[in-house]
Amino acid sequence: MLHIINKSPYDRPALDSAIQSGEGAILFTEDGVYAIAKGGTAEAKIKAAFGKFKFYALGPDINARGLSDRVMENISVVDYNGFVDLVAEYKTNQSWL
Amino acid sequence: MKFAILISEGPYTHQASDTAFHFAKAVLAQGHEIFRVFFYHDGVNNATRLTTPPQDDRNIVDRWSKLAQGSELDMVVCVAAAQRRGIVDDGEMKRNGKDATNLAPGFRISGLGQLVEAGIQADRIVVFGD
Amino acid sequence: MTTKKFMFVNRKAPYGTVYAWEALEVVLIAAAFEQDVSLAFLDDGVFQLKKGHQTKDIGVKAFEKTWGALEDYDVTKLYVAQESLAERGLTADDLAVPVEVLSRAEIGKKMEEQDVLLSF
Numbered sequence: 001m002l003h004i005i006n007k008s009p010y011d012r013p014a015l016d017s018a019i020q021s022g023e024g025a026i027l028f029t030e031d032g033v034y035a036i037a038k039g040g041t042a043e044a045k046i047k048a049a050f051g052k053f054k055f056y057a058l059g060p061d062i063n064a065r066g067l068s069d070r071v072m073e074n075i076s077v078v079d080y081n082g083f084v085d086l087v088a089e090y091k092t093n094q095s096w097l
Numbered sequence: 098m099k100f101a102i103l104i105s106e107g108p109y110t111h112q113a114s115d116t117a118f119h120f121a122k123a124v125l126a127q128g129h130e131i132f133r134v135f136f137y138h139d140g141v142n143n144a145t146r147l148t149t150p151p152q153d154d155r156n157i158v159d160r161w162s163k164l165a166q167g168s169e170l171d172m173v174v175c176v177a178a179a180q181r182r183g184i185v186d187d188g189e190m191k192r193n194g195k196d197a198t199n200l201a202p203g204f205r206i207s208g209l210g211q212l213v214e215a216g217i218q219a220d221r222i223v224v225f226g227d
Numbered sequence: 228m229t230t231k232k233f234m235f236v237n238r239k240a241p242y243g244t245v246y247a248w249e250a251l252e253v254v255l256i257a258a259a260f261e262q263d264v265s266l267a268f269l270d271d272g273v274f275q276l277k278k279g280h281q282t283k284d285i286g287v288k289a290f291e292k293t294w295g296a297l298e299d300y301d302v303t304k305l306y307v308a309q310e311s312l313a314e315r316g317l318t319a320d321d322l323a324v325p326v327e328v329l330s331r332a333e334i335g336k337k338m339e340e341q342d343v344l345l346s347f
Binding site: 013092095 | 236238269270310331332334335336338339341342343344346347
Binding site: 103105137138177178208209210212213214216217222224226 | 228229231233245246249252253256257259260262342343344345346347
């Protein structure tokens with residue numbers, strides 16, 4: 001399943017909720033991209049989940065927030081076309097609002 | 098592939114409408130079909146033609162209207178949510194005794210059945226909200 | 228009409244925001260369209276089911292009774308996350324209607340089985 005997370009992990013528990021719900025892919029959009037910034041406590045949570053999820057993040061949102069200088073390794077940065085491809089690839093998607 | 102989009106937040110306050118718009122454009126650019134864009138909760142506020150954003154900022158309502166007009170996109174505003182929030186077309190104005198309409202071009206007001214139908218007919222449905 | 232599996236994912240508390248109520252309105256329509264409807268309550272969404280809503284003094288319509296009405300629409304699959312209940316000091320006995328209490332992982336599996344996942 002594709003999990004779409006648009007809230008910062010420091011603001012909402014969406015990342016925890018998604019990780020506990022199964023496996024598949026997690027795409028960070030909007031404020032969700034703060035999760036993939038190196039050095040925060042979200043980094044360890046994401047690394048611990050590498051076995052269950054492929055992680056993606058929306059490039060335009062990373063750039064908007066000035067985070068392009070600190071994107072974690074093993075996160076695939078995609079654009080809106082990549083977002084569409086992910087939705088097409090996975091039969092179901094859940095927006096963790 | 099047929100997509101459907103649910104937008105649950107209004108313009109400017111949340112990024113939802115922006116993200117949904119860029120997503121919708123990418124869907125169409127890749128040659129997929131959008132069965133319907135459905136606006137619910139405060140998302141109905143994307144359909145008022147009375148906004149005047151600053152000249153140097155994006156005009157969220159207009160660009161949805163233009164996208165619809167350029168691509169036969171079906172953009173539906175939930176009637177119950179619209180009534181609560183004051184988004185009015187001719188039919189609603191007459192039915193509810195209002196003295197004005199404000200629905201922007203390219204949008205139509207209809208029931209929640211349209212959202213359920215979109216879920217049934219589309220291959221993929223994506224929710225943009227808060 | 229095609230029947231699809233619709234799951235409504237509720238993660239927000241009632242009354243502080245409108246999502247709980249407006250989500251329920253979609254549930255009733257999906258049931259009227261004879262879809263295979265289930266509801267998942269996670270995180271603060273479990274608070275929506277807490278018994279004893281008395282909303283007179285905040286001046287808003289209470290919707291606790293609507294949970295009981297779901298059965299008339301053949302909507303009986305209500306899944307509640309065990310972890311979310313426990314974090315909030317709730318048990319199934321605190322809830323207004325019968326539910327199936329499952330782990331988050333089990334609810335996650337049910338989510339994977341759906342055709343349509345709507346979050347509010």
